[in-house]
Amino acid sequence: MPEIEQRLALLKQIQIFNELDENQLSQVSGRLKEDRVQAGKVIFAEGDAPDKAFIIVSGRVRVTRLKEDKTETVISIFDTGNTFGEDALYFNRSRSATVTAISETELLYLDKEGFQWLRSNFPQVDPYIAAFTKTHDIAHRLDIEWLGEGETISLITRREPIRMIGELLTITFIVFVILTLLTALVHFLGEAELFAWIFGGG
CATH class of the missing domain: 2.60.120.10 (Jelly Rolls)
Structure with a gap:
């Protein structure tokens, strides 16, 4: 060649x-x-x-x-x-x-x-x-304990890294919002009432 x-x-x-x-x-x-x-x-x-x-x-x-x-x-x-x-x-x-x-x-x-x-x-x-x-x-x-001898971390990516990062940030934001809402509900309702509200249909 x-x-x-x-x-x-x-x-x-x-x-x-x-x-x-x-x-x-x-x-x-x-x-x-x-x-x-x-x-x-x-x-x-x-x-x-x-x-x-x-x-x-x-x-x-x-x-x-x-x-x-x-x-x-x-x-x-x-x-x-x-x-x-x-x-x-x-x-x-x-x-x-x-x-x-x-x-x-x-x-x-x-x-x-x-x-x-x-x-x-x-x-x-x-x-x-x-x-x-x-x-x-x-x-x-990082000191990652689950890596075996000779194993390394590689980049996990795709042809559009900016889009990939955007998607990851979107997922992170959604999880953050859900956790924030749950924290607020626990604060106002208490854990027992929250579980009753969730499993009892409100």
Whole structure:
């Protein structure tokens, strides 16, 4: 498969680029640079200044973070089609984790200038970048006991993240209203009278 076709096929699988057409994807492809790292190579370390956002073409990387007791914990394992490093560029902050190649890994990346070019020229990617970066940020901060060894949190999304968020907020609002009404009824009627009112038909 010619290199340009391979790149386009890969970009089409990445949710960040869902709203871009073939011509726009070709422009993004032209901006991407290549890198290849060997197993064990640290791609960037926690605390580093952000300079690139990466796409994995082949291979696997491990994302780790230091706990307060200075022990290292695995946050995620990424492979072909995954992106990483965009969060630090998006928020303009130091790297929040260390990324190390598990195997020989082929990468495409946008440097800082290229990342800003992407956001400026194709603002439709911003909701996707924001959703991924905020999800990763929350996942890094949580200590979830039910996750097994090697399991990670991924973004649960759809082609229209803004619509999805709107639907979730609507559901949350409805639940909030119901709970508020029940609280008010308990306050004015008391629990016993409320149960009698509910089960007795008013």
